Amino acid sequence: MTVSALNPADAAQRHAVAATAGWSGLVRAGQNIRIVDLEGQQAVDTLFYSAADTAERYSAQDTVQRARNAYVGAGTVLISNDGNEMLTVTADTVGRHDTSAGACSVESNTVRFGHETRHLHACRENFVVEAARWGMTKRDIVSNINFFMNVPIEPDGRLAIVDGLSEPGNFVELVAHMDVICLISNCPQINNPCNGFNPTPIDVLIWDAP
Amino acid sequence: MTQAFSDETIAAAKARYQRLKASGQDAAAFDTRVANTPATPKDVSGRTRLTETVPGGWYWHGVLAKGEVLRVSSAAPASGVALLLWNAHDTSERVNPADTVKIQWTAHVGKGRVLLSDMGRAIASILSAPAGTLDCVCGASTPWSNRQKYGEDGHFNAHDHFIKAASKHGLGKRDVGPCVHLFSPLRTDGEGGLHWDDGAAGGGHVDLRAEMTVIAALANCPHPLSPGASYAPQPITVEIWQGDPPADDDLCRTGTDEARRAFINTAAWVQP
Numbered sequence: 180m181t182v183s184a185l186n187p188a189d190a191a192q193r194h195a196v197a198a199t200a201g202w203s204g205l206v207r208a209g210q211n212i213r214i215v216d217l218e219g220q221q222a223v224d225t226l227f228y229s230a231a232d233t234a235e236r237y238s239a240q241d242t243v244q245r246a247r248n249a250y251v252g253a254g255t256v257l258i259s260n261d262g263n264e265m266l267t268v269t270a271d272t273v274g275r276h277d278t279s280a281g282a283c284s285v286e287s288n289t290v291r292f293g294h295e296t297r298h299l300h301a302c303r304e305n306f307v308v309e310a311a312r313w314g315m316t317k318r319d320i321v322s323n324i325n326f327f328m329n330v331p332i333e334p335d336g337r338l339a340i341v342d343g344l345s346e347p348g349n350f351v352e353l354v355a356h357m358d359v360i361c362l363i364s365n366c367p368q369i370n371n372p373c374n375g376f377n378p379t380p381i382d383v384l385i386w387d388a389p
Numbered sequence: 390m391t392q393a394f395s396d397e398t399i400a401a402a403k404a405r406y407q408r409l410k411a412s413g414q415d416a417a418a419f420d421t422r423v424a425n426t427p428a429t430p431k432d433v434s435g436r437t438r439l440t441e442t443v444p445g446g447w448y449w450h451g452v453l454a455k456g457e458v459l460r461v462s463s464a465a466p467a468s469g470v471a472l473l474l475w476n477a478h479d480t481s482e483r484v485n486p487a488d489t490v491k492i493q494w495t496a497h498v499g500k501g502r503v504l505l506s507d508m509g510r511a512i513a514s515i516l517s518a519p520a521g522t523l524d525c526v527c528g529a530s531t532p533w534s535n536r537q538k539y540g541e542d543g544h545f546n547a548h549d550h551f552i553k554a555a556s557k558h559g560l561g562k563r564d565v566g567p568c569v570h571l572f573s574p575l576r577t578d579g580e581g582g583l584h585w586d587d588g589a590a591g592g593g594h595v596d597l598r599a600e601m602t603v604i605a606a607l608a609n610c611p612h613p614l615s616p617g618a619s620y621a622p623q624p625i626t627v628e629i630w631q632g633d634p635p636a637d638d639d640l641c642r643t644g645t646d647e648a649r650r651a652f653i654n655t656a657a658w659v660q661p
Contacts, residue, residue: 198393199393218391233563234561234563238528238567239487240486240526240527240568241531243526243527243528243583244527244534244583244613244614245533247583247614248580248581248582248583249526249577249581250581260548260562260565262531262532262533262534275581279487279491279496279526280490281485281487281488281491282487284488284508286507286508286509286510286654287492287505287509288509289509289650289654290488290492290505290509290647290651291409291491291492292406293650294653303507316481317481318480318481318563318564319563320507321567322486322566322567330491332496332581333577334576334577334578334579335497336495336496336497336521336576336577337414337416337494337496338490338491338494338495338496339410339413339414339494369394369398369399369402370405370406371402371406372403372406376394376399376402376403377391377392377399380391
């Protein structure tokens with residue numbers, strides 16, 4: 180766990196993201212972005228794309244490969260599919276975030292929870308709508324980071340979404356090493372513990388480069 | 390606290406999740422079915438429509454009709470072979486390693502499991518593979534990883550091979566998403582550290598049955614975490630044949646409730 184020296188009062192931008200909603204925005208090289216889990220245990224599905232060329236995007240596999248660790252936390256460098264450093268996690272008051280279990284979708288919900296759950300909002304619905312704002316489509320949606328989502332991978336391979344570790348007001352903060360488009364889905368899932376079975380709002384703050 | 394759902398709805402969702410998790414992680418029943426399912430034939434040479442040797446460090450790509458089986462064999466202990474699959478009729482649908490591990494409640498993917506697409510459908514069934522050797526978490530080699538592992542440039546890597554393979558089907562870098570790595574026994578320790586299991590059996594073969602018509606790409610380049618300080622990928626053999634029609638109790642289609650639901654989705658999608 181690490182703390183931040185940044186003061187919210189000095190943030191250049193503050194975006195309130197309602198429960199279950201999507202958000203996207205530009206984070207320029209040198210800027211810091213903070214995602215605040217206002218009420219705790221709220222998964223925030225997040226993707227990054229190079230603003231200069233969106234074919235370069237966050238790669239969950241390259242990120243865990245380089246870190247030799249399955250979880251994202253303070254110090255994790257987010258790596259692109261071209262092997263470049265996109266952002267670094269500079270502060271994290273939670274300690275562990277998932278990047279191996281992907282985002283929920285209407286389609287995968289039917290497989291995970293039964294076909295009666297088909298008509299529920301899902302992260303990939305938010306992602307494609309936000310991606311469209313930047314000229315991208317479903318084709319561009321790749322495996323994401325799930326901030327505040329707790330998915331231990333056991334030595335015997337067992338993997339499950341379990342109760343989140345984040346408490347009200349916990350946050351992660353990242354510094355951008357290139358201009359990036361950030362897509363967020365404030366996860367609407369109500370069928371597993373990733374949101375404490377109750378989706379809640381988040382804040383996104385952006386500070387200009389010092 | 391913000392709350393959009395009733396306490397009753399939340400309690401029902403919690404109870405269902407606990408039930409699904411308990412049954413999804415009940416390995417004993419599934420492992421017994423895997424053990425009792427006969428191995429695929431060792432020699433399929435009389436049935437194949439394609440047999441090709443892929444030199445170490447090279448790649449392969451092709452199209453599999455629904456129901457065809459792709460066998461990837463390695464005579465020597467393999468250091469990993471990276472795999473991508475796309476739905477040939479709509480290439481925005483592709484293999485999704487994250488959904489594959491999440492939906493099946495395990496990162497140890499092998500015989501009896503399915504590879505899931507991003508559309509909640511089974512894209513391929515794993516008819517044969519050593520247990521826990523299809524790595525869905527750690528990705529494949531890149532120019533950077535080869536430089537780190539071997540201390541020099543110039544070795545072929547999966548990242549570049551996938552772009553080349555994709556290009557030969559009209560696809561590009563945007564279509565090259567996360568991959569599955571065959572012959573790659575990756576393990577996660579209690580702290581999330583990733584390790585190659587040196588004790589796992591190397592070599593043998595992986596048989597994948599296409600559950601829709603797919604474009605497949607293989608990169609025969611060592612996994613970045615595989616042992617060995619020198620770049621020495623061994624040749625692999627690729628064979629394709631028409632699989633037997635799946636029986637009503639087909640292991641991959643009926644091994645778990647999740648697989649059954651994925652195949653409902655696959656069957657509901659009428660292929661052009």
